[in-house]
Amino acid sequence: MRYLPLTPEDRAQMLGAIGAKSIDDLYVDVPRAALLDGPVPLPPHQSEMEVERLMKLLASCNIPAGKTAFFLGAGAYRHHVPASVDHLIQRSEFLTTYTPYQPEIAQGTLQALYEFQTQVAMLTGMEVANASMYDGSTGMAEAALMAARVTKRYRVVLSGGVHPHYVETVRTTCEAHGLTLVVLPPAVDDEAAVSAAIDANTAAVIVQSPNIFGTITDLRAIGDAAHAAGALMVAGFTEAMAFGLIEPPGAMGADIVVGEGQSFGNALSFGGPYVGLFATREKYVRQAPGRLAGETVDADGARGFVLTLSTREQHIRREKATSNICTNSGLCTLAWTIHMTLLGAKGLKHLATLNHETACDLADALGAVAGVEVLTPRFFNEFAIRLPKRADIVLEALLARGVIGGVPYSRLAPGMEDVLLVCATETNTDEDISAYAAALKEVLQ
Amino acid sequence: MRYLPLTPEDRAQMLGAIGAKSIDDLYVDVPRAALLDGPVPLPPHQSEMEVERLMKLLASCNIPAGKTAFFLGAGAYRHHVPASVDHLIQRSEFLTTYTPYQPEIAQGTLQALYEFQTQVAMLTGMEVANASMYDGSTGMAEAALMAARVTKRYRVVLSGGVHPHYVETVRTTCEAHGLTLVVLPPAVDDEAAVSAAIDANTAAVIVQSPNIFGTITDLRAIGDAAHAAGALMVAGFTEAMAFGLIEPPGAMGADIVVGEGQSFGNALSFGGPYVGLFATREKYVRQAPGRLAGETVDADGARGFVLTLSTREQHIRREKATSNICTNSGLCTLAWTIHMTLLGAKGLKHLATLNHETACDLADALGAVAGVEVLTPRFFNEFAIRLPKRADIVLEALLARGVIGGVPYSRLAPGMEDVLLVCATETNTDEDISAYAAALKEVLQ
Amino acid sequence: MTKTISGNKGLQQAEGLLFDVGAIDRTGVDLPATSGRAHRLGGLRRTAPLPLPGLSEPEAVRHYVRLSQKNYAIDLGFFPLGSCTMKHNPRLNEKMARLEGFADLHPLQPMGTVQGALMLMEELSRWLLTLTGMDAVALSPKAGAHGEMCGMLAIRAALEARGEGETRKRVLVPSSAHGTNPATAVACGFIVDEIKGDADGRVDLIDVQEKIGPDVAAIMLTNPNTCGLFERDVKAIADLIHEAGGYFYCDGANYNAIVGRVRPGDLGVDAMHINLHKTFSTPHGGGGPGAGPTVLSAALAPFAPVPHLVRNGETLTLVENEVDADGSPFGRMCAFHGQMGMYVRALTYMLSHGSDGLRQVAEDSVLNANYLLARLRGHFNAPFGEGPCMHEVLLDDSTLKPYGVETIDLAKALLDEGYHPMTTYFPLVVHGALLIEPTETESKAELDRFADVLIGLAERAKTDSAHFKSAPHLAPMRRLDETRAARQPKLRWWPQEAMKIAAE
Amino acid sequence: MTKTISGNKGLQQAEGLLFDVGAIDRTGVDLPATSGRAHRLGGLRRTAPLPLPGLSEPEAVRHYVRLSQKNYAIDLGFFPLGSCTMKHNPRLNEKMARLEGFADLHPLQPMGTVQGALMLMEELSRWLLTLTGMDAVALSPKAGAHGEMCGMLAIRAALEARGEGETRKRVLVPSSAHGTNPATAVACGFIVDEIKGDADGRVDLIDVQEKIGPDVAAIMLTNPNTCGLFERDVKAIADLIHEAGGYFYCDGANYNAIVGRVRPGDLGVDAMHINLHKTFSTPHGGGGPGAGPTVLSAALAPFAPVPHLVRNGETLTLVENEVDADGSPFGRMCAFHGQMGMYVRALTYMLSHGSDGLRQVAEDSVLNANYLLARLRGHFNAPFGEGPCMHEVLLDDSTLKPYGVETIDLAKALLDEGYHPMTTYFPLVVHGALLIEPTETESKAELDRFADVLIGLAERAKTDSAHFKSAPHLAPMRRLDETRAARQPKLRWWPQEAMKIAAE
Ligand SMILES: Cc1ncc(COP(=O)(O)O)c(C=O)c1O
């Protein structure tokens, strides 16, 4: 077996050194009845060539996004990732190392995390950020729990614009923890309703901007309402790239900012692994979940970085930890920070503008098709349209024409069968857009 | 431009420091009429995304070998290369460095070359090997020139089994140099004729085993004849993997062994870059072309490696150099040596056996088709068949059936229109072979 | 040591912070031109500063290559970090995960366009279920701790379905458990009750017997446990908990010691997460991402979260909404369907090894650990007696302490020797613990070299504690001040720092 | 320095030879089973020993990762190796070269199945011809020196076609030329006649005039030349050689200084190789592979070797045999069609830069060199006066020598400073030459840091020559004994070495 260095002679020699007759001597503590004598009924080992053949066969049973005119978003975005990103994250020293518990031989990872945290804080307009959560949805659940810890309250209000998968994830996690969730009915734009739902028991109000309908919202009023009631405003987002162009939540009163970072550096990969961005105000940092890299000095006084404030974490604090998270999205944060470094403010603004303009072109083109209504009043690179037919049926008809046209809202949550969520990024060409509009026209005729 | 770090401000500042008004001040020595004022008529710069789109479009206009039942050899072989090989050679420290002129900071490259040289010597059964030639064909030309230097004679005999491209390459290079070539007529097996062609003026006799027809030859008789006449025997080969299974030329009297190493570690890549293997006897090494890594010690007495015997080379010896070669196949040798290390003697023997058995299966299957004659008496993984029709026409008909069935000999050199060169490796499945036999039967009916 | 002008030390390159070397007017990307068309931002254009520095591609590549060289990694040497299972990460897995047909799939594409991905998930499930002998699997958890949560929420749902959600709140957790176990139990609304360990490094069966009762929801047991030992009484404990109406959660982080040799289902386990990044070799990437598929017994299967797969003849479908499910899903662990990139890698690993190879994986990991134990026993204290271990060797610093050398000092001395230290000070049940996990992908020669170094250091400790106290000397940095980092937390760079430097 | 037991020094791992660590019964591959069927080897089964050591994949990965870390590379830092053009190697190029549609193509597939590859070659040719203003291109040469041979063989063929093959044997080569130039001329059957340099670092026009004559076949001129200067008299020289009935071969290794700004065709060049691994960024890979497409003037175009492309409407065909060619090909440079993998990379690079970007490449390379020159002029001797340079700065060690420090010592001191040295002792026309080529992919900050270090070393040389003589101190090895290597050549490992060690 190519991955196992021991030869039969090695094994015999080592058993001898141990003083064991057979390998089973080392499994003496296993109840005899539970120790399998033969292999489980699964195929035997295969050569690399054979495995590759099989995996390629499976891969070929999918239609990759890039082979179609592709317009899906809804929390995962198809962007062009520079080739150097994937090259760099595959360096052995980054790929095959662990959480930087020994900082003297992990400065590569630690400095990259420190830079990542700073970049996330800058992008979201916040003071500090952690070293990542699993993804945007689990990060949002952590934000709700953190708000409860900070405020010592248990009521959490969620906007009806929050991605339904996120709502479900927050519900699953937080209700077990004893929080009460108030989820507003699905709405493209429910700013006023959100503010109205805040009361004196509210720990947090959770909004998303951009939200699942693509709507971007001026969060100041909601933030004021929350703060007036002693609650925190948790500002989520579906698409981190938006903040290259739109006002970041940190500039609009957010106390915790949380969302999906996949757009930078990370492939779609059918939904994971992704990278949850999590930022907050400095004063709340001791209640934050997850790892934090911080600056310090070594015995010679040289600047270096370590994981810090770990008394918040499970490996020190156990049942009193702020979260049970251990493994996070390490390598995805590295991809994120490399992509962000390649962009810089200049590249990011350009890229965000390109996304927005492409989405506007798409909205113009689809909005011009008879029977189609663009629902989202303000957006970044994604919006919802109302169709004169069921969205899932339209989608299938578009697929037959080589267009993957969006996500029916009803796939995410029951209801709104006629609403389709549509996204465009820098990867969409003018031809893609024309093809979509033409196909939609045909399908709706 | 993403690859250019200077900003417009940097440029202005630097011109200032230089004391130049404009960049053209630095091009003062260029005749004014030859200094272009505007860009040449080619497209402007493009984003990574756009370039990738274009290159993928070009790539999609080809049918890669892996998408068909594929049976081509004739000097380039489709083998499975372990994924770790390509990962390792892409490490920055190997990929983006130069010839190891500063050995203290190039031990990675140098040790790998020293190991490569040893592996090549072991595989071919020779005493020493150099650090590579461009490919097998140019290496063969260098071998002829080296033989002339060693023997101070100018007549070179080539077997009719030598790959016609190699013959042309040797002819082009060596005739300019003043050598006389005696090329025997194309023949599957011309052992006796080769021996007979050696005379007292012969510098070298060049044979190939495996040759272009796949024939493997016991070289001892030819070697004896050459040595009796004071000539060297240059033993070429088309497929380095053969020596995992067959007697190596070093054990059969070869003075120089030269051939194509692509089979180990290197992709087909439409013909290049490949890696020429070049091995010889220790006593001739000062007449050898190309770089040599050798062992030495550092100032502390520790073992290390350097490029050595460079007084043979163009950068020291100029017009008296043994060859004009400078850049060689560096990274391809690295891929070669990594693949060889992964195999080891055990893996190599197994792999070579698998190749041979697959080719035998193919020969059985094709030989059983009415009208087909297997011409090659002894072979490793490649053989020639005679068809009852023109080979190029049969090939087109096979292609229409999803089989790329071989190389018509007539593509390589005029004549033998009915001969097809056919190869099988470990990458061919039983289904491939059955598909080929079935298609051939159909085509020939 | 020779002082240099550049600050570099030969190949070791000094590298500043991104914020020192980058600038906001630099970029390493080119993009098609924007059109300047009318926007639809509704007045929300960014006004806040965006001080993100950029680098051209050559500069960026150099920045990260230089940083990378300050890291230790499995590919560089032995990494015996106990409990973390730092085994070789095959490159084939990386290559497969990057196939366009997997990497360029959106999670919400029409299901007809992703049948290959769903088949892969189905095949991965088949392997996991066959290997573990369990009834159902939730693939979506994103790491081990997330899998723990998945399992505990399934238990919670099962208890609620029985009407015992409010009465059964207590979860038994051994004192040797990994921190995620108690943290998870609490996160799921349970109360933790700690179980003592016995002198043999196993849970104290008597203590379990005493603590078990009608208010107990579950026991969370790690097996093989965090001392690297098999819980001999596992069946008895499973029976006890089942008799008492509770469930058996097994922390599967150490499953790599028994994969292919023992099926947790045969031990009475009700739920167990599997760290694909441990047993099944997906890379740790400096902290993640991982994947924590969680297998469930028949009792818990109906409560598995969405999404999950159903097959209808030739077609596979993901059930994504609770209302569409047959059972009673307890909810959803995350958006979308989990760590597809890790599924590809793990299945590639499984197919490569096959059932025979996976069995060998377990055996070699145990053999390697016992060989190291045999070599080290006379030189270090092994707190739990004479028996064989599983895949980990647990030692402590009691033989070093008399000379003034502690676990942390030994760890730092190992940095100079070119090794990543073992896990230190865990499990908590052993003072100054040294938990060594060699894994099956180390050769005998590497083990011998490591044993020689440890033995040599143990000797050296007797006469030269100063060497240990001031270590590391040869690592990229000297010992870092972690206390200062925590006392005066500085968690980011601020633009003012650049101004300060410029002003100086 | 702290002595370690392992021999490692922190992250710097000691690594033995493959032959020390591997063994013939180890392997890092799995393969389908063999069938044991009857063979067709005709008695030629191997009997010679096959002592090739193998390693399992984890061991092999570690072996090469450890070795890699003993190398310097562009990705690690500044690499100002003059004449070698160590510029950034974009990773997009690597990715494109690995597309299945390029990498998995056999050179002899039916041409209908490789039209995309042929289109790529056609497009690359178009870029090269438009940029250089030449008439034809032979893509197949495998590196610069091979391209020189291609050009000189074309000249030879043209002379033979004129019946002057036997009468024109002399080739003029400047004393500053790269060693490949005279070596190539001789390899092509010519006789080298050396041309002197002038006090300005250019060829001596008078000497050219004197040496030119009816027996001259060609002049081989490098432009910009190896002193990093543009040959001001290039047009006059071209006219001279053409009037005398000879040809102008231009060594294009330094074409990167003028790409997009000067077309060699406008200077009277008849043949020029282009090192794709210099101007067009394909990686040097520790010594290769490169690619040396050779552009030809109308006079030489008919003699271009096979294979070459012809377009017939929509279809592209490679003319592979001389008999099928329209012109009079002089022969074939190699099997198949040259370095396709490099073509993909080079075209990717060209498309990325575009005509504007390539122009900027030339200008920035020249600007960077002149900036360095401006910074270093007062501190080192610049042998060729006050004018601007092109893409390289040529200095010498004359200001260091009085203190006992020579070029090689400065080079070795730079290793400690974390730099790859400049090219040393080349061109030969300058004693103790230091040839610095920054390339366009270095930032001003990197240039400044390097200049600071060089200036600092120049200062240090005045008082501390011992530091230089014993350098390097911080590199993975101390100064290596090259004389010993050449005197007692040991070019391989022998199995006896293992036995010796075992016996000891
Ligand atoms: C015993 C044990 N349990 C649980 C975990 C948590 O797993 P993860 O890091 O994947 O969340 C770990 C990982 O370190 C572990 O070692």
Ligand SMILES: Cc1ncc(COP(=O)(O)O)c(C=O)c1O
């Ligand atoms: C001026 C000059 N000419 C020719 C060459 C030879 O090119 P190559 O190494 O590609 O054969 C070089 C390369 O070093 C060079 O610098």
